[in-house]
Amino acid sequence: MMTSTHAVRHVSECFINPLHPSPTEESKSNQIFNLTPWDIAMLSMHYIQKGLLFKKPAALVDHQDFMQNLLDKLKHSLSLTLFHFYPLAGRLVTRKTNDSSSYTISVDCNNSDGARFIYATLDMSISHILSPVDVPPIVQSFFDLHKAVNHDGHTMPLLSIQVTELLDGVFIGCSMNHAIADGTSYWNFFSIWSHIFQAQGHEHDVPISNPPILNRWFPKGCSPPINLPLKDHDEFIGRFEAPLLRERIFHFSAESIATLKAKANMESNTTKISSFQSLSALVWRSITRARSLPHDQRTSCKLSINNRSRMEPPLPKEYFGNSIHAVSAEATTGELLENALGWAAWKLHLAVANHNHSVVLQSFQEWLKSPFTYQIGRFIDPCCVMMGSSPRFSMYDNEFGMGKAVAVRSGYANKFDGKCHHSRAMKEGGALIWKSAFRQRI
Structure with a gap:
């Protein structure tokens, strides 16, 4: 205490x-x-x-x-x-x-x-x-x-x-x-x-x-x-007060992630599903199961996605500012839990694959006609799971005279029931691990 x-x-x-x-x-x-x-x-x-x-x-x-x-x-x-x-x-x-x-x-x-x-x-x-x-x-x-x-x-x-x-x-x-x-x-x-x-x-x-x-x-x-x-x-401006949340961090080894990816691709008869999509599908199904939602309740998994590489021509990765969007896969609780991991992972893959330059420009035009700001209270529904951050970010490569960081942590900001953050780090001996922080309402 x-x-x-x-x-x-x-x-x-x-x-x-x-x-x-x-x-x-x-x-x-x-x-x-x-x-x-x-x-x-x-x-x-x-x-x-x-x-x-x-x-x-x-x-x-x-x-x-x-x-x-x-x-x-x-x-x-x-x-x-x-x-x-x-x-x-x-x-x-x-x-x-x-x-x-x-x-x-x-x-x-x-x-x-x-x-x-x-x-x-x-x-x-x-x-x-x-x-x-x-x-x-x-x-x-x-x-x-x-x-x-x-x-x-x-x-x-x-x-x-x-x-x-x-x-x-x-x-x-x-x-x-x-x-x-x-x-x-x-x-x-x-x-x-x-x-x-x-x-x-x-x-x-x-x-x-x-x-x-x-x-x-x-x-x-x-x-x-x-x-x-x-x-x-x-x-234009709204404020969101998060409920009391529990935040827990789970570690996934490189071996378990590889197994998860292979399983998702095998079940969907493809090789296109990524490690991140496989893990996100696992998390989506796990949180939905834990919520004990009705069989016909619609649920979604949203992924924060980088627009830079999807523009024509692409924006450089060094572009400073916001260049992000949220893509979403949806299903009823029954569909999500009765089908295999690969079924959910393929839906996430399609959501990512279909996000291209035309979609970005269309969203721009819609925004210009009716400007808005993202507000968590309206943007997120209680049956949603949201994946933020990215295992691609080089968080643990940053040093300030004290060697490698032992952990990444985040503050109060932008957290709600079902919000997840992913990162990637190197364990002792060079083994790769993924870290996922899950937030769940108490």
Whole structure:
């Protein structure tokens, strides 16, 4: 049981701005950063909250200067990283038309304090975080901007880093505005920050191989900024309060995933079903069975999907912003549980395979005719299972002077009954494992 001494204590806070190598390059960050329909649709969702848990180096656990040196290097490398991701140091700004019948929302990169950086402490060990069956609620305190929605970026930072020192570890938690970036952009930022951190010594010139592409993509016939035909934000923005949830993490070995994939493909007489689709089908069936839904109750499995590779021509993977969609497979509870794993996995495969450039453009046109924001309370039904994040993200490749992370954890944001997050990591000895975090209402 957590006592009053087991609470996260904020020790210090500051703001970090991009470190500009030259006045010419500084002027590049003075422009307005326009939001696309993909971005605007995310304004009612929570910030992305993901972080990495590291063990303190054994020889430095009791070293008085360890944390101060780490914090100094994190701040400096973050400043260098923000040069490449300068919109993250800005704030959202709304500009109304003269007759106040509509408005635009964009990122002002000038009038801002920058990205927030917090140092906090917690008198608990790594084992207190990783040992319980369920992810302990204290993990939510490892992230700033608790319960904030992306629209709050008008007054709150678009990026906030919280470094929480444990007795034997360090958690680096990042809260990033989801109207500015999706998961691909988020982990590209983390990767470049890690690279710059490790390469420090080149004071202002750390070469990076995959710089973000900040030029915004708009469909043909749609020029920025986008006019929203509304008079007030309240017509557009909603907030979601999650019920009390249990969050549990399951590990799947490479061998079990391979077996699952082979089974799904054999049962569907194909070779096209992926590992992720096979695992998602297993999770969909398992959660639906546990819910004890009526035989004729319709249920769905939604997958968050990256649009970049599906565009014609494709968007580069370094495109910074949102480029995601949700595809869905549906069935009655009876159909889902009476048929084999391969039947469900094939439905998920078709949902992914049928998502192409034409579908993306059609969804754009529909949005432009009737703009909306995704709102969890309306977007998700109680019989749904939603797969977020991706095992393709290189989460465990990010290092900050303490070796590989021992765990990835997430905050309160965007969680509801049936939400699942997938990641992939390397165990000791090099064996591949998948990690899936499931949320279920108590």
